[in-house]
Amino acid sequence: MGSILIVEDEAILALEIQEIVSGAGYPVAGPYRSVAKARASLDREPIDGALLDVNLEGGELVYPLADELAARGTPFIFATGNGRWVDRRFAHVPVVHKPYRPSEILGALRRVLHWASTLRPPPAASAPRE
Numbered sequence: 001m002g003s004i005l006i007v008e009d010e011a012i013l014a015l016e017i018q019e020i021v022s023g024a025g026y027p028v029a030g031p032y033r034s035v036a037k038a039r040a041s042l043d044r045e046p047i048d049g050a051l052l053d054v055n056l057e058g059g060e061l062v063y064p065l066a067d068e069l070a071a072r073g074t075p076f077i078f079a080t081g082n083g084r085w086v087d088r089r090f091a092h093v094p095v096v097h098k099p100y101r102p103s104e105i106l107g108a109l110r111r112v113l114h115w116a117s118t119l120r121p122p123p124a125a126s127a128p129r130e
Contacts, residue, residue: 002027002045002046002047002048002049003026003027003028003029003045003046003047003048004021004026004027004028004029004047004048004049004050004051004109005029005030005032005038005041005042005047005049005050005051005052005069005076006018006021006028006029006030006031006032006050006051007030007031007032007033007034007035007038007050007051007052007053007056007062007065008030008031008032008033008051008053008079009033009034009053009056009057010053013053013098014030014031014033015031017031017051017079017105018030018031020102020105020106021051021105021106021109024106026048026109029041029045029047033056033057034056034057034060035056035060035062035064035065038065039064039065039068042068042072047069047074048074048075048113049074049075049076049077049109049112049113049116050065050069050074050075050076050077051076051077051078051079051096051105051109052065052066052069052076052077052078052079053078053079053080054078054079054080054086055080062078063087063090066078066090066093073116074116075112075113075115075116076093076112077093077094077095077096077105077108077109077112078090078093078094078095078096079095079096079097079098079100079105080095080096080097080098081097081098081099093112094108094111094112095108096108
């Protein structure tokens with residue numbers, strides 16, 4: 001099982017999200033405070049899904065990472081607290097608005113993980129031994 005990537009620049013929220021996600025039994029990658037650090041983790045460990053804060057420290061937007069995850073076929077959700085609208089090209093991606101409840105985060109993550117699992121081909125069956 002791969003990890004859930006968490007990208008959140010507010011330390012307290014990042015730890016809270018980490019506790020929620022890991023408490024539900026998902027391994028966690030991060031939390032990371034920047035796109036560059038999160039992107040670097042993609043090559044180090046398998047990622048099954050992600051929760052991405054839209055607007056990071058210094059006004060950095062998470063969209064380049066979202067584009068990369070989408071290209072890899074990795075499902076993700078957005079988190080936002082400033083009322084910023086999510087870029088139109090991601091209109092299909094679930095958004096949780098801060099302040100959020102654990103059930104909102106887990107519900108959105110479970111939906112995108114389930115949806116993605118229905119699109120992935122099943123593992124190849126091994127040939128019977130003779």
